[in-house]
Amino acid sequence: MRNKVLLTLLLVVTSAVALAQEISLSGTVKDSLGVGVDMANVIAINTATQGLESYGITNHAGLFKLKLKTGEQYTVKVSYLGFKPESFTFTAGEHDAVKDIVLQEQAAQLDEVDVTYEMPVSVKGDTIVYDTDSFVSGTEKKLKDVLENLPGIEINDDGQIEVEGKTVSKVMVEGKDFFDGDSKLAVENIPANALSKVEVLRNFNEVSQMKGLTNDDDNVALNIKLKEGKKNFWFGELTAGYGPDDRYLAHPKLFYYSPKYSINIITDLNNIGEVPFTRNDYRNFTGGFRNLNSRGGSSISTGADGLGLSSTQNNRANDIDTKFAAANFSYAPMEGLDLSGFGIYSYTGTILKSEGVTSYIASNDVESTTSNTDQTIHLGLAKLSAKYQPNDSFQLDYDALLKQSDDTEEVNVLSISSITDEIAEVKKQKPLSVNQNLNIYYTLSDKNIFAVEAQYLYQDEDPFYEAIRNEFAFVDIFPVDENQELYNINQAKQVVTNKVDAKVDYYRVLGSKSNINLTLGTTQSNQNFNSNIFQILDNKDVLNMNGDDFGNDVAFHVSDVYAGLHYKVISGIFTFNPGVTLHQFNVKNEQLGSVVKDNLTSLLPDVYINAQLKKSENLRFNYQVTRSFTDVSNFAQGYVLNNYNSLYSGNRDLESALNHNVSLNFFSFNMFNFTNIFANVAYTKRIDALKSGVNIVGINRVSSTINSNFDDESFTANGKYERTFGKIKASVQGNLGWSTTNNLVDDEQRTSNSLTQNYTGALSTNFKNAPNLELGYRYTVNNYENGDLETTFYTSRPYARFDASFLKNFIFTVDYDYYNYTDKEDTITNTYSFLESNLTYQKKDSRWEYGIKGTNLLNTTTLNRDSTNELYFSTQAYFVQPRYVLFSVKYDI
Structure with a gap:
């Protein structure tokens, strides 16, 4: 019933837009030699209202298309760096029209062209610039909400920004680092109303001297441009909330940006399950440090997290209390010298x-367990x-x-x-x-x-x-x-x-x-x-x-x-x-009064090939042999x-493992029809892989590590197709992972196979003056085969997101996720869902906002997870926080 209501709303708003009669103005932008100009900007300005009515960016052949209202007169402007701008007047009739434009080269042109109207999307070399006002509806609260509206950008399940399927390595605000090494803090804390533009910096390299010398295809950074009223002034938000059962929220954050220095202060205290900085975030927080020898082919581990602490599931637990504070600064005391830094503290108490x-x-x-964990x-x-x-x-x-x-x-x-x-x-x-x-x-x-x-x-x-x-x-x-x-x-x-x-x-x-x-x-x-x-x-x-x-x-x-x-x-x-x-490797371990040495000379090749099919379309091949x-x-x-039923003893005679890694990546971003495609496949073969040798007694095990005589293999494939049709965005995405591993169990070789499949389809709208809706469906299949045993788990997950601005001052949002978790043998069947909603009220030009927020409104009690390795199959039910309702007030600084 819920899905039918949401689908009806989508059809209503889609039909409303279709009522306005439109025609298409298309054509080709060429240079003086008749060659199509790729990524030229084409805009149509309504001569009566002087408003930007439509825009487009040419494809690799120079083709453009504009949607215009019948009976209106427009000034159409065409521009591209290195060419003289062209413009003409066009009156939209009742039928589609065609108009070709020829651009003349000019000797010099400033990087910035003084134009009255901002292009919603423009391309300058390796940089894609989004004008955020063109993609927001007014219901957005933070950077995350804005980025999810931009074509080609998405937020993954870990809260990190991805562009072209690549994780963004750096986020900057006005060219200054924002907590270098993690993008989650930026997407969750930078206010949406402070944004002017989002710049995607592809092929990013922080060292100008090195640009072009190395392969930077996988390096993507984001630079946030602020609105003029946010520069050289303090801005931010002070948020506080309270609800039944003594649930609370306090979330002050302040920002200051000037050409000479910047300061960012973020705090968050709550006991409603919102964790701003997890142990996983901490573990992955690089601080901008990178592997110096990534291309050289060697990997030397130093280990970490020897305790194997428990973790939350989908960032949910039975109870979570968190306190978080972070500060980030940059300062330029003199020309040529830049200082920056940050400090982060996080406390999380989890049941x-x-x-x-x-x-x-x-x-x-078979072991049945009930676990109660108190973690600080x-x-x-x-x-x-x-x-x-x-x-x-x-x-x-x-x-x-x-x-x-x-x-x-x-x-x-x-x-x-x-x-x-x-x-x-x-x-x-x-x-x-x-x-x-x-x-x-x-x-x-x-x-x-x-x-x-x-x-x-x-x-x-x-x-x-x-x-x-x-x-x-x-x-x-x-x-x-x-x-x-x-x-x-x-x-x-x-x-x-x-x-x-x-x-x-x-x-x-x-x-x-x-x-x-x-x-x-x-x-x-x-x-x-x-x-x-x-x-x-x-x-x-x-x-x-x-x-x-x-x-x-x-x-x-x-x-x-x-x-x-x-x-x-x-x-x-x-x-x-x-x-x-x-490489010349020398390994030595000294214990038990003796020394074991292992010396090895190894020649490790690598090959990188990039085919730049178009300006925004490429095919990349990588092959690398590594030793770990x-x-x-x-x-x-x-x-x-290791734990109450696991004992481990090492092996001083271990040798290194040799890995063959092959990957093929395809990317295409068509600005003409806003089609974003990426596909990646990767294969790894591990020789002399480090594997477990285990002896099992009941539910207890004694294990060691060996160099396997059998090769391990893994294959991954993922892809996404996304296209925008006017105000509607559609996408399909798939991920597949296969692996075969070999271990020694009770002195017998055992092969384990794993196949995981994840598929997602989604449809969303982006209207400025109408409610917006996202409908999606995710389907996951996990198949595990160990020895003579095989099991398969299925998860179906339809979801919906709805937001609307109404009565001028109200904003209403709803998030709904439904899970159906089963196994192949029908021995496990569990359905659960999560519903969250938020209603806010803020008068125009007022700094005060009032809200009421509900989490887990359906009062779901558990969620499920499954896992496997060479020793066992496991399925777990995790208890989560109950329903909470919170009343809040926010003051915009």
Whole structure:
């Protein structure tokens, strides 16, 4: 019934627009030689109202099309950089018309053309500029709402911005970094009413000297241009809300931008389940740091997050309380010197409750669990950056990023299998990392360019684990005291990492379309791993587990010295960039009074080919052979507890894995009819892959890591087709992932296959003076095959989004998601849905806004997830926050 009502609304508003009689004015824009001009701007101005009536951008053949109202007179203007603008008067009759335009070249033209009317979309080289006023209806509250209206831009499930299927690496406001390293903070906090333009910077490179020398196709940045009234003034919002059950929200944020400095302050306190900064955000927050040797082919892991803390599902949990504060600044004390930095603090207190069923493949045991988790997370980040560029030939960058967290998790588990056990787990850690970066870029001459880049990482991890239970699964392995009322087993670990990456690049420019790149570099990674396991007795005495099997003291070193040669050349529509890197690897682990060494020389090739089919259409091919090294934790031979039923022992004789990676990417953005297409396929083959060797006893397992004699393979494919028809946008999207892996279970080789499929279809409107609606359907299939067992899970998810401005001052929004979760055997069937709504009132020109907000209005109690690996199938039901209603007031600064 709900879907029928929403569909009816869509048909009504669509029909209303169709009532206005329109004709098409089409034609071709050519240069003086008769060649079509790609991406020329064509606008039609109503001579009576002097308003922008229609606009278009030519395709690769110079073709344009404008929709105009019958009987109206227009001034049509055509412009393109490097050509003299042309204009003519046109009166729309009752039939479609054709008009061709010839543009004449001019010797020089300013980058900015003084025009009275802003093009909704314009293209300037690698930059696409969106005039945001042309795409908003007035119901938008933040940058996220605006970006979702722009063709070619979307927000993914992690809250990050994607353009052309690529994640945006940097967001700037007025050319100044906005919390460098994450786009989620920008999309959730920059007010929509402050925006003037959104600039998409494709092929982005922060170092002007390096542009064109390297392949920047995957680098996309966003620059936000502010409205004039927001520059050189403080602006922002102060929001507060309160509701039944003592639910609250406080969300002040302030911004200031001037040519010399900028300040951004964001705070958020709430207990309604809105988490502005998650552990996943923290883990992925790069601070702008990047892998120096991504093209060289080697990967040396340092490990992280050894505790495996619980996470929310769809950012939902049984209860969430969060406090967040962040500040970002930039300052230019003198010409050529820019300073910037940020600080972030986040506290999240989370209550999680779940019920699950796990089917173990080897033993055929089934474990039912009920878990209650109390988690407290403190996250802190701070970054300081300096950029010194006295002239166009020299640039020096320095960055320092500090990250520290304080995590505590208490879990009570009721486990029912062949035995019933109650387990109380405690997990604690205070990991610290400091990352420093120094880069120098020097142009000796037009033909000779040098780049020196270095990074230093210091990382200190101290995960602590405690399990108190009735039954201890590994009494046959550990010398525990069995004459205790409860088993209280504790484990302390510490991993200290010092890692240095440094390289020197020399670019010899052979011409405007080719260069040679020579690289000399090294990576030096040193890790120290210590662990011990002990039992606390009933009388509080400590029983240490003595012996080499129950503790670790490991020194681990990986050295990589390499030299690389790459050649880049542009020939017609093709860019070729083949290369090869020679590595000398030296690996050493010292433990148990002896040293194991592994020395290896490896030649790793890579090839990049780009076919620029049109200005906004390309096909890219990548092939790269890489060698990967694991971290010290997999080499430590003493036992380590992973959780209450999982024990791990490392393998000091591990070797590196060799990976063959192939990818093909297609992208097309047609500004003529606003069609956005991208498709990506990737294949990876892993040789000597690091895999698990596991022995299973019931629901308990003892595992290690081995180099597999069997190759692992994976294949991924994803694509999207999006097109705008007037005020209606339609899209279809699909993602497919297949993998086959090989592990050792109970000394027998086991092959596991996984196939995941995700499909989405959506239809949305973007009217300025009518309600807007988005209807979509998502369908997910997860197929898992382990040994002789196979299972498949299905999730159907129709959804709807509705927003409307009515009675001049009211805005009403509704979000609805429906889930139907089943398995192939029909042993699991669960349907649930989430409904959220928001009603706000704000008089025109008033700074005050009043609102009422409802979350989980249908009072859904649980949601479902499934997972698998070589050992088991698992399905979980997670309990979520109940219905909340909040009254709020906002003051615009």
